[in-house]
Amino acid sequence: MGTRSRRVVAVSVAGLLALAAVAPVFAQDADYLQRIKDAGVIRMSTDPAYPPQSEWVNGEIVGFDIDVGREIATRLGVDLALETPDWALITAGSWGDRWDFSVGSMTITSAREEVLDFTQPYYYTPAQMAASTHSGITTLEGLATGGQLHPVQQAWIDEQVPQCGYCQNGQIMTARAMLDANPNPTDAEIRAGMEGVLCRCMTYYRIQAAIKRAARETAAASFIDATDSGMTKGASA
Numbered sequence: 001m002g003t004r005s006r007r008v009v010a011v012s013v014a015g016l017l018a019l020a021a022v023a024p025v026f027a028q029d030a031d032y033l034q035r036i037k038d039a040g041v042i043r044m045s046t047d048p049a050y051p052p053q054s055e056w057v058n059g060e061i062v063g064f065d066i067d068v069g070r071e072i073a074t075r076l077g078v079d080l081a082l083e084t085p086d087w088a089l090i091t092a093g094s095w096g097d098r099w100d101f102s103v104g105s106m107t108i109t110s111a112r113e114e115v116l117d118f119t120q121p122y123y124y125t126p127a128q129m130a131a132s133t134h135s136g137i138t139t140l141e142g143l144a145t146g147g148q149l150h151p152v153q154q155a156w157i158d159e160q161v162p163q164c165g166y167c168q169n170g171q172i173m174t175a176r177a178m179l180d181a182n183p184n185p186t187d188a189e190i191r192a193g194m195e196g197v198l199c200r201c202m203t204y205y206r207i208q209a210a211i212k213r214a215a216r217e218t219a220a221a222s223f224i225d226a227t228d229s230g231m232t233k234g235a236s237a
């Protein structure tokens with residue numbers, strides 16, 4: 001029953017992708033899928049407090065997540081039984097055989113991956129924020145100064161980090177903030193500092209290399225600046 005302690009959370013949905021999303025966990029237990037088919041029902045948990053993905057309307061739960069669950073059930077040839085536990089219970093794992101999978105818009109984090117088997121993400125929700133010009137908050141475009149790229153930006157180019165580019169803004173800004181706080185991080189500190197900034201193209205090793213390069217380049221530039229400063233003082237004395 002190993003797979004029963006680790007459930008699938010379908011975080012993406014899109015027709016054909018949905019079935020691919022639940023297949024890996026069933027593959028870990030050949031009898032699991034057959035048991036669902038024999039029972040004629042698959043049990044799905046969802047949080048109905050997240051419209052329009054999932055919500056109560058006239059006594060019925062409807063929404064995008066529900067459509068995904070129904071499609072999965074239809075393709076398996078079984079009925080869909082909906083469970084509506086608290087969101088905290090869904091994200092906590094240890095589902096205790098109360099449902100077979102969950103469909104919802106859930107951010108994949110390392111902590112959640114410890115207790116849940118995620119599918120590949122199949123949709124992303126754009127987010128934007130606004131800040132006062134006096135807040136000190138910097139954008140990616142604001143990193144370069146005097147026509148010169150920030151060391152992190154340059155290292156990103158030198159290590160050819162970006163693939164699709166989707167996540168790179170967040171990766172660079174997180175790396176820059178981490179290096180501001182810790183100019184010479186170890187590999188473990190880099191992984192910890194970048195945790196939660198996900199890359200679907202799996203550029204993590206290049207990100208780590210770029211951060212180490214940026215740290216080296218910044219340290220070298222600081223050393224040269226300090227040396228030049230000392231020479232200038234010496235020359236004028």
Ligand code: FES
Pocket residue numbers: 162163164165166167168198199200201202203
């Ligand atoms: S480069 Fe594609 S998601 Fe990170």
